[in-house]
Amino acid sequence: METTDAFTGLECVDCGAAYDAETESHQCPDCGGTLDPTYDYDAIDLDRETLESRPFDSMWRYEELLPFTRESAVTMHEGATALVDCPNLAEEMGVERVLIKDEGRNPTGTFKDRGQTVAVTAATQHGATDVALASAGNAGQAAAAYAGRAGLDSHVYLPSRSGFTNKAMVNVHGGDMNVVGGRIDDAGGAYEEGLDEHDDWYPLQTFVTPYRHEGKKTMLYEIVEQLEWEVPDAICYPTGGGVGLIGMYKAATEFRDLGLIDEVPSLYAAQASGCAPIVDAYEDGRDEHEPVETPDTICGGLEIPDPGASPWILEALRETDGGAVAMDDPDILDAATQVAQHEGLEMVPSSAAAASGAWELAERGEFDGDETVVILNTGAGNKEADVLRSHLMSQGI
Ligand SMILES: *Cc1c(COP(=O)(O)O)cnc(C)c1O
Ligand SMILES: [Zn+2]
Numbered sequence: 001m002e003t004t005d006a007f008t009g010l011e012c013v014d015c016g017a018a019y020d021a022e023t024e025s026h027q028c029p030d031c032g033g034t035l036d037p038t039y040d041y042d043a044i045d046l047d048r049e050t051l052e053s054r055p056f057d058s059m060w061r062y063e064e065l066l067p068f069t070r071e072s073a074v075t076m077h078e079g080a081t082a083l084v085d086c087p088n089l090a091e092e093m094g095v096e097r098v099l100i101k102d103e104g105r106n107p108t109g110t111f112k113d114r115g116q117t118v119a120v121t122a123a124t125q126h127g128a129t130d131v132a133l134a135s136a137g138n139a140g141q142a143a144a145a146y147a148g149r150a151g152l153d154s155h156v157y158l159p160s161r162s163g164f165t166n167k168a169m170v171n172v173h174g175g176d177m178n179v180v181g182g183r184i185d186d187a188g189g190a191y192e193e194g195l196d197e198h199d200d201w202y203p204l205q206t207f208v209t210p211y212r213h214e215g216k217k218t219m220l221y222e223i224v225e226q227l228e229w230e231v232p233d234a235i236c237y238p239t240g241g242g243v244g245l246i247g248m249y250k251a252a253t254e255f256r257d258l259g260l261i262d263e264v265p266s267l268y269a270a271q272a273s274g275c276a277p278i279v280d281a282y283e284d285g286r287d288e289h290e291p292v293e294t295p296d297t298i299c300g301g302l303e304i305p306d307p308g309a310s311p312w313i314l315e316a317l318r319e320t321d322g323g324a325v326a327m328d329d330p331d332i333l334d335a336a337t338q339v340a341q342h343e344g345l346e347m348v349p350s351s352a353a354a355a356s357g358a359w360e361l362a363e364r365g366e367f368d369g370d371e372t373v374v375i376l377n378t379g380a381g382n383k384e385a386d387v388l389r390s391h392l393m394s395q396g397i
Contacts, residue, residue, distance in 0.1 A: 001125045002072035004063060006043040010035035010210050013312065021067065025126050026208050034309065035210040036250075037067050041257055048229060048260060056080050056225075059114055059218035065254060066118065067214065074120045074150045078113035079218050081105045083226040083374070088342040089355075090373075093362035097372040099232070100345055100355075101223055104380030108169065110348070111219065111244060111378045112142035115212030119204050120146035122211045128152060128202035134191035136184050136240070136300045137166030138379060139212075143204050144175030155201060157191040159183050162300055165383045183295065184303060206241045207309050217247035217254075223374055224252075224261055232265045233371035234322070236361070238354040238378055239269035239278055240304040242313035249316035265374075266322040269313065270357030272297035275305055276326035278313055283324065287311055298329045298387060301350035301378065323366065325357040332356045333391040336381065340388075346381025349388065354378075 001022050010019045014033030044064050054061045059079025060070040082102045089098040103111035123131050131147050132155040140156035147154035154175040159182055170177040180187040195201055206212050237245045252264035271279050274297035277289035289310035295303050336352035339345055354375050
């Protein structure tokens, strides 16, 4: 494998066992826990000047903090997205600054590209010929794109609910697309059956591969660098499986331990009230979620009723002194149109949950007037233009 110098392997987040990344590629063989990439941070010699001297051209500019070399990566220059000042939102929310990290500018229009560039790179290094996953939509599209680039076959299982763009683009990238009647769990079931029948399929499922949260952690590195090393007070994140939130939590502690920053931002999970297992657990003071029995929200990326990594997500919210907030679909859709009309930025409904949640948190007095709030726009609004437009039509517009 073409790993980076400080990458030491994988550690089980449940039992703590350590593994060689060459021999173990997915979950802990002992307990089935998620494996997390580890590094010898003492061997990483990164300072602010070194990072600033590099072109802001791709998330792989943080190569030392990723498992694989940039040279060996299956990459389309994902990441390095804009962090856009939103003065109108800041005024409306009564805070000093609001910035939107615009992940819609990634190759396939969402931040899922950051996860798949690393996970598909791992697949190539393990000699995979086929990759497979179940997805609400965007991860499947990203997987098909990166697999195509790497010359791998992709097998993507999407619920019938997922958006037209996702289904169309899995086909366009040459993926083997399986649309499964029902919701994400049904797609997951069909995917498991596929895996059982094909022992050469390499899973790209979140927290089954150790590498998707690892790729998404680069969002936090970029935010901090783009703010000229000022750590934002709050980051509001639209949470489904929590992959990006966990990634950013890890990244913040890494930057702090490397001496690049002194503190970590407060992380807030925003969900849709039709599927808010993390918010429920947070508000009840529990360490783990309870699965949502009948999830129902227009935010496909957030319709994850049984997020297996909930203990890790809840730890991130509590340890960073953040919080959690759930919003109703109509409020979320309103937030998407409001951001589009007041700031010009196009948010997919799932991401608009973070904007809507930030408004709500501001109203509850969670932010001070001198604070900086970052909202993650995880996907480009035009991927679901039909949904946003229908919302206006339902209001007679
Ligand atoms: C996948 C997805 C999410 C949720 O991401 P997690 O990291 O799994 O919580 C949010 N927004 C969009 C647009 C997504 O595609
Ligand atoms: Zn284990």
